Amino acid sequence: MYAMQVTAFDTPLSLCELETPKPAAGEVVIQVAACGLNFGDTLLIKGTYQEKPPLPFTMGMEMAGTISAVGQGVRHLHVGQRVAAYSGKNGLAEYAAVSASVCVPIPDAMPFTDAAAFLITYGTSHLALEDRAGLKPGERLLVLGASGGVGLTAVELGKLMGAEVIACARGAAKLEICKQMGADHLIDSDTADIRDTVKALGGADVLYDPIGGDQFKAAFRACNPGARLLPLGFASGEVPQIPANILLVKNMTVLGLYIGGYAKLNPKALTDSFETLINWYVAGKIKPHVSNVLPLRDANAGLDLLRRREATGKVVIDVMA
Known part of the structure:
Protein backbone atom coordinates (compact mmCIF):
# COMPACT_ATOMS: atom_id res chain seq x y z
CA MET A 1 0.00 0.00 0.00
CA TYR A 2 0.97 3.67 -0.26
CA ALA A 3 1.19 6.08 2.66
CA MET A 4 2.37 9.63 3.30
CA GLN A 5 4.99 9.46 6.04
CA VAL A 6 7.06 11.77 8.21
CA THR A 7 10.60 10.48 7.69
CA ALA A 8 12.35 13.51 9.22
CA PHE A 9 10.86 16.32 11.30
CA ASP A 10 10.17 19.69 9.67
CA THR A 11 10.37 18.31 6.13
CA PRO A 12 7.62 17.53 3.58
CA LEU A 13 5.82 14.20 3.80
CA SER A 14 7.21 11.33 1.69
CA LEU A 15 5.05 8.99 -0.40
CA CYS A 16 6.17 5.52 0.74
CA GLU A 17 5.24 1.97 -0.23
CA LEU A 18 4.57 -0.14 2.88
CA GLU A 19 3.17 -3.53 3.77
CA THR A 20 -0.58 -3.56 4.38
CA PRO A 21 -1.10 -3.78 8.16
CA LYS A 22 -2.77 -6.64 10.00
CA PRO A 23 -4.96 -6.01 13.06
CA ALA A 24 -3.62 -6.78 16.52
CA ALA A 25 -6.01 -7.80 19.28
CA GLY A 26 -8.56 -5.06 19.83
CA GLU A 27 -7.84 -3.44 16.47
CA VAL A 28 -9.44 -3.25 13.06
CA VAL A 29 -7.92 -2.46 9.68
CA ILE A 30 -9.68 0.25 7.71
CA GLN A 31 -9.46 0.59 3.95
CA VAL A 32 -9.19 4.35 4.06
CA ALA A 33 -11.35 6.36 1.69
CA ALA A 34 -10.71 9.86 3.05
CA CYS A 35 -8.54 11.56 5.67
CA GLY A 36 -9.17 14.94 7.26
CA LEU A 37 -6.22 17.30 7.74
CA ASN A 38 -5.88 19.37 10.91
CA PHE A 39 -3.65 22.18 12.13
CA GLY A 40 -2.23 19.70 14.64
CA ASP A 41 -0.81 17.73 11.70
CA THR A 42 1.45 20.66 10.84
CA LEU A 43 2.79 20.61 14.42
CA LEU A 44 3.32 16.84 14.33
CA ILE A 45 5.46 17.28 11.23
CA LYS A 46 7.58 19.89 13.01
CA GLY A 47 7.87 17.71 16.10
CA THR A 48 6.22 20.34 18.32
CA TYR A 49 2.83 18.69 18.95
CA GLN A 50 1.71 17.40 22.38
CA GLU A 51 2.70 13.92 21.21
CA LYS A 52 5.83 13.01 19.24
CA PRO A 53 5.69 9.57 17.60
CA PRO A 54 9.00 7.88 16.75
CA LEU A 55 10.15 8.24 13.14
CA PRO A 56 9.06 7.24 10.60
CA PHE A 57 5.28 7.43 11.02
CA THR A 58 2.24 7.87 8.81
CA MET A 59 0.34 11.14 9.12
CA GLY A 60 -3.43 11.58 9.36
CA MET A 61 -5.26 12.03 12.68
CA LEU A 92 -2.89 9.20 5.14
CA ALA A 93 -2.59 5.65 3.85
CA GLU A 94 -4.58 3.21 1.79
CA TYR A 95 -5.03 0.97 4.86
CA ALA A 96 -4.74 1.77 8.57
CA ALA A 97 -4.74 -0.42 11.69
CA VAL A 98 -6.52 1.43 14.52
CA SER A 99 -7.99 0.64 17.93
CA ALA A 100 -11.59 -0.51 17.65
CA SER A 101 -12.41 1.75 20.63
CA VAL A 102 -12.01 4.92 18.55
CA CYS A 103 -14.13 3.76 15.60
CA VAL A 104 -17.66 5.04 15.10
CA PRO A 105 -20.08 3.50 12.59
CA ILE A 106 -21.30 6.01 10.01
CA PRO A 107 -24.58 5.89 8.07
CA ASP A 108 -24.73 5.15 4.35
CA ALA A 109 -26.09 8.68 3.83
CA MET A 110 -22.83 10.21 5.10
CA PRO A 111 -20.16 10.53 2.38
CA PHE A 112 -16.64 9.54 3.41
CA THR A 113 -15.47 13.10 2.71
CA ASP A 114 -17.90 14.47 5.29
CA ALA A 115 -17.06 11.70 7.77
CA ALA A 116 -13.32 12.41 7.50
CA ALA A 117 -13.99 16.11 8.16
CA PHE A 118 -16.10 15.42 11.19
CA LEU A 119 -14.59 13.85 14.26
CA ILE A 120 -11.84 16.18 15.47
CA THR A 121 -13.48 19.50 14.70
CA TYR A 122 -17.03 18.72 15.80
CA GLY A 123 -15.82 16.45 18.61
CA THR A 124 -13.57 19.17 20.02
CA SER A 125 -16.28 21.81 19.89
CA HIS A 126 -19.01 19.57 21.29
CA LEU A 127 -16.91 18.36 24.23
CA ALA A 128 -15.62 21.89 24.87
CA LEU A 129 -18.94 23.72 24.74
CA GLU A 130 -21.19 21.12 26.34
CA ASP A 131 -19.08 18.95 28.64
CA ARG A 132 -16.44 21.46 29.69
CA ALA A 133 -18.02 24.93 29.53
CA GLY A 134 -21.68 23.97 30.00
CA LEU A 135 -22.81 26.54 27.44
CA LYS A 136 -26.41 27.60 28.10
CA PRO A 137 -29.07 29.03 25.77
CA GLY A 138 -28.94 32.82 25.70
CA GLU A 139 -25.27 33.05 26.72
CA ARG A 140 -22.83 34.97 24.57
CA LEU A 141 -20.15 32.80 22.93
CA LEU A 142 -17.02 34.43 21.46
CA VAL A 143 -15.19 32.24 18.92
CA LEU A 144 -11.68 33.21 17.82
CA GLY A 145 -10.33 31.75 14.58
CA ALA A 146 -13.97 31.24 13.68
CA SER A 147 -13.46 30.35 10.01
CA GLY A 148 -10.98 27.54 10.70
CA GLY A 149 -11.63 23.84 11.18
CA VAL A 150 -12.61 23.82 14.84
CA GLY A 151 -13.76 27.45 14.95
CA LEU A 152 -16.44 27.02 12.32
CA THR A 153 -17.91 24.03 14.14
CA ALA A 154 -17.96 26.04 17.37
CA VAL A 155 -20.00 28.73 15.59
CA GLU A 156 -22.39 26.12 14.20
CA LEU A 157 -22.79 24.13 17.43
CA GLY A 158 -22.97 27.24 19.60
CA LYS A 159 -25.89 28.51 17.56
CA LEU A 160 -27.54 25.07 17.66
CA MET A 161 -27.19 25.09 21.46
CA GLY A 162 -28.99 28.43 21.66
CA ALA A 163 -26.09 30.82 22.26
CA GLU A 164 -25.58 34.31 20.82
CA VAL A 165 -22.45 33.77 18.73
CA ILE A 166 -19.72 36.32 18.05
CA ALA A 167 -17.37 35.12 15.29
CA CYS A 168 -13.87 36.59 14.96
CA ALA A 169 -11.95 35.84 11.74
CA ARG A 170 -9.71 37.50 9.16
CA GLY A 171 -11.36 39.27 6.23
CA ALA A 172 -14.84 39.65 4.76
CA ALA A 173 -14.84 36.37 2.82
CA LYS A 174 -14.11 34.25 5.89
CA LEU A 175 -16.59 36.20 7.99
CA GLU A 176 -19.30 35.60 5.37
CA ILE A 177 -18.83 31.84 5.84
CA CYS A 178 -19.18 32.32 9.61
CA LYS A 179 -22.42 34.20 9.01
CA GLN A 180 -23.71 31.35 6.85
CA MET A 181 -22.95 28.94 9.70
CA GLY A 182 -25.06 30.97 12.12
CA ALA A 183 -22.90 33.72 13.65
CA ASP A 184 -24.93 36.62 15.06
CA HIS A 185 -22.05 39.12 15.14
CA LEU A 186 -18.88 39.34 13.03
CA ILE A 187 -15.48 40.81 13.98
CA ASP A 188 -12.63 41.23 11.50
CA SER A 189 -9.51 40.44 13.53
CA ASP A 190 -7.36 42.36 11.02
CA THR A 191 -9.12 45.69 11.48
CA ALA A 192 -11.40 45.73 14.54
CA ASP A 193 -10.60 46.15 18.22
CA ILE A 194 -11.75 42.81 19.62
CA ARG A 195 -11.97 43.98 23.23
CA ASP A 196 -13.99 47.13 22.55
CA THR A 197 -16.29 45.45 20.02
CA VAL A 198 -17.12 42.51 22.28
CA LYS A 199 -17.65 44.74 25.32
CA ALA A 200 -20.04 46.89 23.27
CA LEU A 201 -22.04 43.73 22.51
CA GLY A 202 -22.34 42.96 26.23
CA GLY A 203 -19.18 40.91 26.83
CA ALA A 204 -18.50 37.21 26.43
CA ASP A 205 -19.76 34.47 28.75
CA VAL A 206 -17.72 31.73 27.04
CA LEU A 207 -14.47 32.27 25.13
CA TYR A 208 -13.51 29.57 22.60
CA ASP A 209 -9.90 30.10 21.56
CA PRO A 210 -7.75 28.00 19.20
CA ILE A 211 -5.52 31.03 18.43
CA GLY A 212 -3.83 32.38 21.59
CA GLY A 213 -1.52 35.37 21.37
CA ASP A 214 -2.79 38.94 21.14
CA GLN A 215 -6.30 37.88 20.17
CA PHE A 216 -6.67 35.93 23.40
CA LYS A 217 -5.37 38.88 25.45
CA ALA A 218 -7.97 41.21 23.90
CA ALA A 219 -10.81 38.70 24.18
CA PHE A 220 -9.92 37.84 27.79
CA ARG A 221 -10.39 41.49 28.76
CA ALA A 222 -13.86 41.43 27.19
CA CYS A 223 -15.11 38.47 29.22
CA ASN A 224 -17.91 38.89 31.76
CA PRO A 225 -17.71 37.94 35.44
CA GLY A 226 -18.21 34.19 35.72
CA ALA A 227 -17.00 33.57 32.17
CA ARG A 228 -15.53 30.23 31.13
CA LEU A 229 -12.37 30.24 29.02
CA LEU A 230 -11.55 27.42 26.61
CA PRO A 231 -7.89 27.57 25.45
CA LEU A 232 -7.88 24.91 22.71
CA GLY A 233 -4.75 25.69 20.73
CA PHE A 234 -2.19 28.32 19.86
CA ALA A 235 -2.23 28.81 16.10
CA SER A 236 -0.66 32.25 16.59
CA GLY A 237 2.44 30.55 17.97
CA GLU A 238 2.11 32.31 21.33
CA VAL A 239 0.80 30.52 24.42
CA PRO A 240 -0.97 33.20 26.51
CA GLN A 241 -0.11 33.67 30.17
CA ILE A 242 -3.43 34.12 32.00
CA PRO A 243 -3.31 36.58 34.93
CA ALA A 244 -4.66 34.73 37.97
CA ASN A 245 -5.63 37.96 39.75
CA ILE A 246 -8.23 38.74 37.08
CA LEU A 247 -9.54 35.17 37.24
CA LEU A 248 -9.97 35.69 40.98
CA VAL A 249 -11.66 39.08 40.85
CA LYS A 250 -14.05 38.13 38.03
CA ASN A 251 -14.69 34.55 39.21
CA MET A 252 -13.62 33.18 35.82
CA THR A 253 -12.83 29.54 35.03
CA VAL A 254 -10.18 28.18 32.64
CA LEU A 255 -11.07 24.80 31.10
CA GLY A 256 -8.43 23.00 29.09
CA LEU A 257 -9.35 20.41 26.48
CA TYR A 258 -7.15 18.13 24.41
CA ILE A 259 -9.32 15.75 22.43
CA GLY A 260 -6.44 13.31 22.04
CA GLY A 261 -6.49 12.90 25.81
CA TYR A 262 -10.10 11.73 25.67
CA ALA A 263 -9.10 8.91 23.32
CA LYS A 264 -6.92 7.51 26.12
CA LEU A 265 -8.58 8.81 29.29
CA ASN A 266 -12.24 8.28 28.42
CA PRO A 267 -12.79 6.86 24.92
CA LYS A 268 -16.48 6.25 25.70
CA ALA A 269 -17.07 9.98 26.24
CA LEU A 270 -15.46 10.55 22.86
CA THR A 271 -17.47 7.93 20.99
CA ASP A 272 -20.71 8.99 22.75
CA SER A 273 -20.10 12.54 21.58
CA PHE A 274 -19.41 11.33 18.04
CA GLU A 275 -22.66 9.34 18.00
CA THR A 276 -24.62 12.41 19.12
CA LEU A 277 -23.00 14.51 16.41
CA ILE A 278 -23.65 11.91 13.71
CA ASN A 279 -27.32 11.81 14.74
CA TRP A 280 -27.43 15.61 14.36
CA TYR A 281 -25.84 15.24 10.94
CA VAL A 282 -28.45 12.69 9.83
CA ALA A 283 -31.18 15.01 11.12
CA GLY A 284 -29.76 17.84 8.98
CA LYS A 285 -28.81 20.00 11.97
CA ILE A 286 -25.09 20.21 11.14
CA LYS A 287 -23.05 19.92 7.95
CA PRO A 288 -19.22 20.00 7.63
CA HIS A 289 -17.77 22.81 5.56
CA VAL A 290 -15.03 21.32 3.34
CA SER A 291 -13.14 23.92 1.34
CA ASN A 292 -10.63 21.63 -0.43
CA VAL A 293 -10.46 17.95 -1.45
CA LEU A 294 -7.10 16.70 -2.76
CA PRO A 295 -5.62 13.30 -3.73
CA LEU A 296 -3.16 11.46 -1.47
CA ARG A 297 -0.09 12.52 -3.48
CA ASP A 298 -1.04 16.19 -2.88
CA ALA A 299 -1.23 15.93 0.93
CA ASN A 300 1.70 18.36 1.29
CA ALA A 301 -0.23 20.97 -0.70
CA GLY A 302 -3.20 20.47 1.61
CA LEU A 303 -1.03 21.01 4.67
CA ASP A 304 0.34 24.20 3.09
CA LEU A 305 -3.24 25.51 2.83
CA LEU A 306 -3.53 25.12 6.61
CA ARG A 307 -0.14 26.72 7.28
CA ARG A 308 -1.02 29.74 5.14
CA ARG A 309 -4.55 29.88 6.61
CA GLU A 310 -6.01 29.83 3.13
CA ALA A 311 -8.57 27.11 3.87
CA THR A 312 -11.94 27.58 5.54
CA GLY A 313 -13.43 24.73 7.49
CA LYS A 314 -11.70 21.49 6.51
CA VAL A 315 -9.17 20.19 4.01
CA VAL A 316 -9.78 16.52 3.15
CA ILE A 317 -7.55 14.04 1.35
CA ASP A 318 -9.38 11.64 -1.00
CA VAL A 319 -7.18 8.58 -0.51
CA MET A 320 -8.88 6.60 -3.26
CA ALA A 321 -8.58 9.31 -5.92
Whole structure:
Protein backbone atom coordinates (compact mmCIF):
# COMPACT_ATOMS: atom_id res chain seq x y z
CA MET A 1 0.00 0.00 0.00
CA TYR A 2 0.97 3.67 -0.26
CA ALA A 3 1.19 6.08 2.66
CA MET A 4 2.37 9.63 3.30
CA GLN A 5 4.99 9.46 6.04
CA VAL A 6 7.06 11.77 8.21
CA THR A 7 10.60 10.48 7.69
CA ALA A 8 12.35 13.51 9.22
CA PHE A 9 10.86 16.32 11.30
CA ASP A 10 10.17 19.69 9.67
CA THR A 11 10.37 18.31 6.13
CA PRO A 12 7.62 17.53 3.58
CA LEU A 13 5.82 14.20 3.80
CA SER A 14 7.21 11.33 1.69
CA LEU A 15 5.05 8.99 -0.40
CA CYS A 16 6.17 5.52 0.74
CA GLU A 17 5.24 1.97 -0.23
CA LEU A 18 4.57 -0.14 2.88
CA GLU A 19 3.17 -3.53 3.77
CA THR A 20 -0.58 -3.56 4.38
CA PRO A 21 -1.10 -3.78 8.16
CA LYS A 22 -2.77 -6.64 10.00
CA PRO A 23 -4.96 -6.01 13.06
CA ALA A 24 -3.62 -6.78 16.52
CA ALA A 25 -6.01 -7.80 19.28
CA GLY A 26 -8.56 -5.06 19.83
CA GLU A 27 -7.84 -3.44 16.47
CA VAL A 28 -9.44 -3.25 13.06
CA VAL A 29 -7.92 -2.46 9.68
CA ILE A 30 -9.68 0.25 7.71
CA GLN A 31 -9.46 0.59 3.95
CA VAL A 32 -9.19 4.35 4.06
CA ALA A 33 -11.35 6.36 1.69
CA ALA A 34 -10.71 9.86 3.05
CA CYS A 35 -8.54 11.56 5.67
CA GLY A 36 -9.17 14.94 7.26
CA LEU A 37 -6.22 17.30 7.74
CA ASN A 38 -5.88 19.37 10.91
CA PHE A 39 -3.65 22.18 12.13
CA GLY A 40 -2.23 19.70 14.64
CA ASP A 41 -0.81 17.73 11.70
CA THR A 42 1.45 20.66 10.84
CA LEU A 43 2.79 20.61 14.42
CA LEU A 44 3.32 16.84 14.33
CA ILE A 45 5.46 17.28 11.23
CA LYS A 46 7.58 19.89 13.01
CA GLY A 47 7.87 17.71 16.10
CA THR A 48 6.22 20.34 18.32
CA TYR A 49 2.83 18.69 18.95
CA GLN A 50 1.71 17.40 22.38
CA GLU A 51 2.70 13.92 21.21
CA LYS A 52 5.83 13.01 19.24
CA PRO A 53 5.69 9.57 17.60
CA PRO A 54 9.00 7.88 16.75
CA LEU A 55 10.15 8.24 13.14
CA PRO A 56 9.06 7.24 10.60
CA PHE A 57 5.28 7.43 11.02
CA THR A 58 2.24 7.87 8.81
CA MET A 59 0.34 11.14 9.12
CA GLY A 60 -3.43 11.58 9.36
CA MET A 61 -5.26 12.03 12.68
CA GLU A 62 -8.77 11.17 11.48
CA MET A 63 -10.10 9.00 8.69
CA ALA A 64 -13.15 7.33 7.23
CA GLY A 65 -13.48 4.15 5.23
CA THR A 66 -14.54 0.50 5.28
CA ILE A 67 -13.33 -2.18 7.69
CA SER A 68 -11.30 -4.80 5.84
CA ALA A 69 -10.12 -6.93 8.79
CA VAL A 70 -11.04 -7.37 12.46
CA GLY A 71 -8.65 -8.32 15.27
CA GLN A 72 -9.17 -10.75 18.11
CA GLY A 73 -11.65 -9.63 20.74
CA VAL A 74 -13.50 -7.10 18.57
CA ARG A 75 -17.22 -7.86 18.74
CA HIS A 76 -19.04 -4.64 17.90
CA LEU A 77 -17.51 -4.06 14.45
CA HIS A 78 -17.39 -6.25 11.34
CA VAL A 79 -15.75 -6.50 7.93
CA GLY A 80 -17.48 -4.33 5.34
CA GLN A 81 -18.76 -1.80 7.90
CA ARG A 82 -18.42 1.92 7.16
CA VAL A 83 -16.67 3.76 10.00
CA ALA A 84 -14.90 6.96 10.96
CA ALA A 85 -11.98 6.87 13.39
CA TYR A 86 -9.87 9.31 15.36
CA SER A 87 -6.59 7.49 15.76
CA GLY A 88 -4.10 10.37 16.01
CA LYS A 89 -2.08 9.10 13.02
CA ASN A 90 -2.05 6.57 10.13
CA GLY A 91 -4.94 8.12 8.17
CA LEU A 92 -2.89 9.20 5.14
CA ALA A 93 -2.59 5.65 3.85
CA GLU A 94 -4.58 3.21 1.79
CA TYR A 95 -5.03 0.97 4.86
CA ALA A 96 -4.74 1.77 8.57
CA ALA A 97 -4.74 -0.42 11.69
CA VAL A 98 -6.52 1.43 14.52
CA SER A 99 -7.99 0.64 17.93
CA ALA A 100 -11.59 -0.51 17.65
CA SER A 101 -12.41 1.75 20.63
CA VAL A 102 -12.01 4.92 18.55
CA CYS A 103 -14.13 3.76 15.60
CA VAL A 104 -17.66 5.04 15.10
CA PRO A 105 -20.08 3.50 12.59
CA ILE A 106 -21.30 6.01 10.01
CA PRO A 107 -24.58 5.89 8.07
CA ASP A 108 -24.73 5.15 4.35
CA ALA A 109 -26.09 8.68 3.83
CA MET A 110 -22.83 10.21 5.10
CA PRO A 111 -20.16 10.53 2.38
CA PHE A 112 -16.64 9.54 3.41
CA THR A 113 -15.47 13.10 2.71
CA ASP A 114 -17.90 14.47 5.29
CA ALA A 115 -17.06 11.70 7.77
CA ALA A 116 -13.32 12.41 7.50
CA ALA A 117 -13.99 16.11 8.16
CA PHE A 118 -16.10 15.42 11.19
CA LEU A 119 -14.59 13.85 14.26
CA ILE A 120 -11.84 16.18 15.47
CA THR A 121 -13.48 19.50 14.70
CA TYR A 122 -17.03 18.72 15.80
CA GLY A 123 -15.82 16.45 18.61
CA THR A 124 -13.57 19.17 20.02
CA SER A 125 -16.28 21.81 19.89
CA HIS A 126 -19.01 19.57 21.29
CA LEU A 127 -16.91 18.36 24.23
CA ALA A 128 -15.62 21.89 24.87
CA LEU A 129 -18.94 23.72 24.74
CA GLU A 130 -21.19 21.12 26.34
CA ASP A 131 -19.08 18.95 28.64
CA ARG A 132 -16.44 21.46 29.69
CA ALA A 133 -18.02 24.93 29.53
CA GLY A 134 -21.68 23.97 30.00
CA LEU A 135 -22.81 26.54 27.44
CA LYS A 136 -26.41 27.60 28.10
CA PRO A 137 -29.07 29.03 25.77
CA GLY A 138 -28.94 32.82 25.70
CA GLU A 139 -25.27 33.05 26.72
CA ARG A 140 -22.83 34.97 24.57
CA LEU A 141 -20.15 32.80 22.93
CA LEU A 142 -17.02 34.43 21.46
CA VAL A 143 -15.19 32.24 18.92
CA LEU A 144 -11.68 33.21 17.82
CA GLY A 145 -10.33 31.75 14.58
CA ALA A 146 -13.97 31.24 13.68
CA SER A 147 -13.46 30.35 10.01
CA GLY A 148 -10.98 27.54 10.70
CA GLY A 149 -11.63 23.84 11.18
CA VAL A 150 -12.61 23.82 14.84
CA GLY A 151 -13.76 27.45 14.95
CA LEU A 152 -16.44 27.02 12.32
CA THR A 153 -17.91 24.03 14.14
CA ALA A 154 -17.96 26.04 17.37
CA VAL A 155 -20.00 28.73 15.59
CA GLU A 156 -22.39 26.12 14.20
CA LEU A 157 -22.79 24.13 17.43
CA GLY A 158 -22.97 27.24 19.60
CA LYS A 159 -25.89 28.51 17.56
CA LEU A 160 -27.54 25.07 17.66
CA MET A 161 -27.19 25.09 21.46
CA GLY A 162 -28.99 28.43 21.66
CA ALA A 163 -26.09 30.82 22.26
CA GLU A 164 -25.58 34.31 20.82
CA VAL A 165 -22.45 33.77 18.73
CA ILE A 166 -19.72 36.32 18.05
CA ALA A 167 -17.37 35.12 15.29
CA CYS A 168 -13.87 36.59 14.96
CA ALA A 169 -11.95 35.84 11.74
CA ARG A 170 -9.71 37.50 9.16
CA GLY A 171 -11.36 39.27 6.23
CA ALA A 172 -14.84 39.65 4.76
CA ALA A 173 -14.84 36.37 2.82
CA LYS A 174 -14.11 34.25 5.89
CA LEU A 175 -16.59 36.20 7.99
CA GLU A 176 -19.30 35.60 5.37
CA ILE A 177 -18.83 31.84 5.84
CA CYS A 178 -19.18 32.32 9.61
CA LYS A 179 -22.42 34.20 9.01
CA GLN A 180 -23.71 31.35 6.85
CA MET A 181 -22.95 28.94 9.70
CA GLY A 182 -25.06 30.97 12.12
CA ALA A 183 -22.90 33.72 13.65
CA ASP A 184 -24.93 36.62 15.06
CA HIS A 185 -22.05 39.12 15.14
CA LEU A 186 -18.88 39.34 13.03
CA ILE A 187 -15.48 40.81 13.98
CA ASP A 188 -12.63 41.23 11.50
CA SER A 189 -9.51 40.44 13.53
CA ASP A 190 -7.36 42.36 11.02
CA THR A 191 -9.12 45.69 11.48
CA ALA A 192 -11.40 45.73 14.54
CA ASP A 193 -10.60 46.15 18.22
CA ILE A 194 -11.75 42.81 19.62
CA ARG A 195 -11.97 43.98 23.23
CA ASP A 196 -13.99 47.13 22.55
CA THR A 197 -16.29 45.45 20.02
CA VAL A 198 -17.12 42.51 22.28
CA LYS A 199 -17.65 44.74 25.32
CA ALA A 200 -20.04 46.89 23.27
CA LEU A 201 -22.04 43.73 22.51
CA GLY A 202 -22.34 42.96 26.23
CA GLY A 203 -19.18 40.91 26.83
CA ALA A 204 -18.50 37.21 26.43
CA ASP A 205 -19.76 34.47 28.75
CA VAL A 206 -17.72 31.73 27.04
CA LEU A 207 -14.47 32.27 25.13
CA TYR A 208 -13.51 29.57 22.60
CA ASP A 209 -9.90 30.10 21.56
CA PRO A 210 -7.75 28.00 19.20
CA ILE A 211 -5.52 31.03 18.43
CA GLY A 212 -3.83 32.38 21.59
CA GLY A 213 -1.52 35.37 21.37
CA ASP A 214 -2.79 38.94 21.14
CA GLN A 215 -6.30 37.88 20.17
CA PHE A 216 -6.67 35.93 23.40
CA LYS A 217 -5.37 38.88 25.45
CA ALA A 218 -7.97 41.21 23.90
CA ALA A 219 -10.81 38.70 24.18
CA PHE A 220 -9.92 37.84 27.79
CA ARG A 221 -10.39 41.49 28.76
CA ALA A 222 -13.86 41.43 27.19
CA CYS A 223 -15.11 38.47 29.22
CA ASN A 224 -17.91 38.89 31.76
CA PRO A 225 -17.71 37.94 35.44
CA GLY A 226 -18.21 34.19 35.72
CA ALA A 227 -17.00 33.57 32.17
CA ARG A 228 -15.53 30.23 31.13
CA LEU A 229 -12.37 30.24 29.02
CA LEU A 230 -11.55 27.42 26.61
CA PRO A 231 -7.89 27.57 25.45
CA LEU A 232 -7.88 24.91 22.71
CA GLY A 233 -4.75 25.69 20.73
CA PHE A 234 -2.19 28.32 19.86
CA ALA A 235 -2.23 28.81 16.10
CA SER A 236 -0.66 32.25 16.59
CA GLY A 237 2.44 30.55 17.97
CA GLU A 238 2.11 32.31 21.33
CA VAL A 239 0.80 30.52 24.42
CA PRO A 240 -0.97 33.20 26.51
CA GLN A 241 -0.11 33.67 30.17
CA ILE A 242 -3.43 34.12 32.00
CA PRO A 243 -3.31 36.58 34.93
CA ALA A 244 -4.66 34.73 37.97
CA ASN A 245 -5.63 37.96 39.75
CA ILE A 246 -8.23 38.74 37.08
CA LEU A 247 -9.54 35.17 37.24
CA LEU A 248 -9.97 35.69 40.98
CA VAL A 249 -11.66 39.08 40.85
CA LYS A 250 -14.05 38.13 38.03
CA ASN A 251 -14.69 34.55 39.21
CA MET A 252 -13.62 33.18 35.82
CA THR A 253 -12.83 29.54 35.03
CA VAL A 254 -10.18 28.18 32.64
CA LEU A 255 -11.07 24.80 31.10
CA GLY A 256 -8.43 23.00 29.09
CA LEU A 257 -9.35 20.41 26.48
CA TYR A 258 -7.15 18.13 24.41
CA ILE A 259 -9.32 15.75 22.43
CA GLY A 260 -6.44 13.31 22.04
CA GLY A 261 -6.49 12.90 25.81
CA TYR A 262 -10.10 11.73 25.67
CA ALA A 263 -9.10 8.91 23.32
CA LYS A 264 -6.92 7.51 26.12
CA LEU A 265 -8.58 8.81 29.29
CA ASN A 266 -12.24 8.28 28.42
CA PRO A 267 -12.79 6.86 24.92
CA LYS A 268 -16.48 6.25 25.70
CA ALA A 269 -17.07 9.98 26.24
CA LEU A 270 -15.46 10.55 22.86
CA THR A 271 -17.47 7.93 20.99
CA ASP A 272 -20.71 8.99 22.75
CA SER A 273 -20.10 12.54 21.58
CA PHE A 274 -19.41 11.33 18.04
CA GLU A 275 -22.66 9.34 18.00
CA THR A 276 -24.62 12.41 19.12
CA LEU A 277 -23.00 14.51 16.41
CA ILE A 278 -23.65 11.91 13.71
CA ASN A 279 -27.32 11.81 14.74
CA TRP A 280 -27.43 15.61 14.36
CA TYR A 281 -25.84 15.24 10.94
CA VAL A 282 -28.45 12.69 9.83
CA ALA A 283 -31.18 15.01 11.12
CA GLY A 284 -29.76 17.84 8.98
CA LYS A 285 -28.81 20.00 11.97
CA ILE A 286 -25.09 20.21 11.14
CA LYS A 287 -23.05 19.92 7.95
CA PRO A 288 -19.22 20.00 7.63
CA HIS A 289 -17.77 22.81 5.56
CA VAL A 290 -15.03 21.32 3.34
CA SER A 291 -13.14 23.92 1.34
CA ASN A 292 -10.63 21.63 -0.43
CA VAL A 293 -10.46 17.95 -1.45
CA LEU A 294 -7.10 16.70 -2.76
CA PRO A 295 -5.62 13.30 -3.73
CA LEU A 296 -3.16 11.46 -1.47
CA ARG A 297 -0.09 12.52 -3.48
CA ASP A 298 -1.04 16.19 -2.88
CA ALA A 299 -1.23 15.93 0.93
CA ASN A 300 1.70 18.36 1.29
CA ALA A 301 -0.23 20.97 -0.70
CA GLY A 302 -3.20 20.47 1.61
CA LEU A 303 -1.03 21.01 4.67
CA ASP A 304 0.34 24.20 3.09
CA LEU A 305 -3.24 25.51 2.83
CA LEU A 306 -3.53 25.12 6.61
CA ARG A 307 -0.14 26.72 7.28
CA ARG A 308 -1.02 29.74 5.14
CA ARG A 309 -4.55 29.88 6.61
CA GLU A 310 -6.01 29.83 3.13
CA ALA A 311 -8.57 27.11 3.87
CA THR A 312 -11.94 27.58 5.54
CA GLY A 313 -13.43 24.73 7.49
CA LYS A 314 -11.70 21.49 6.51
CA VAL A 315 -9.17 20.19 4.01
CA VAL A 316 -9.78 16.52 3.15
CA ILE A 317 -7.55 14.04 1.35
CA ASP A 318 -9.38 11.64 -1.00
CA VAL A 319 -7.18 8.58 -0.51
CA MET A 320 -8.88 6.60 -3.26
CA ALA A 321 -8.58 9.31 -5.92
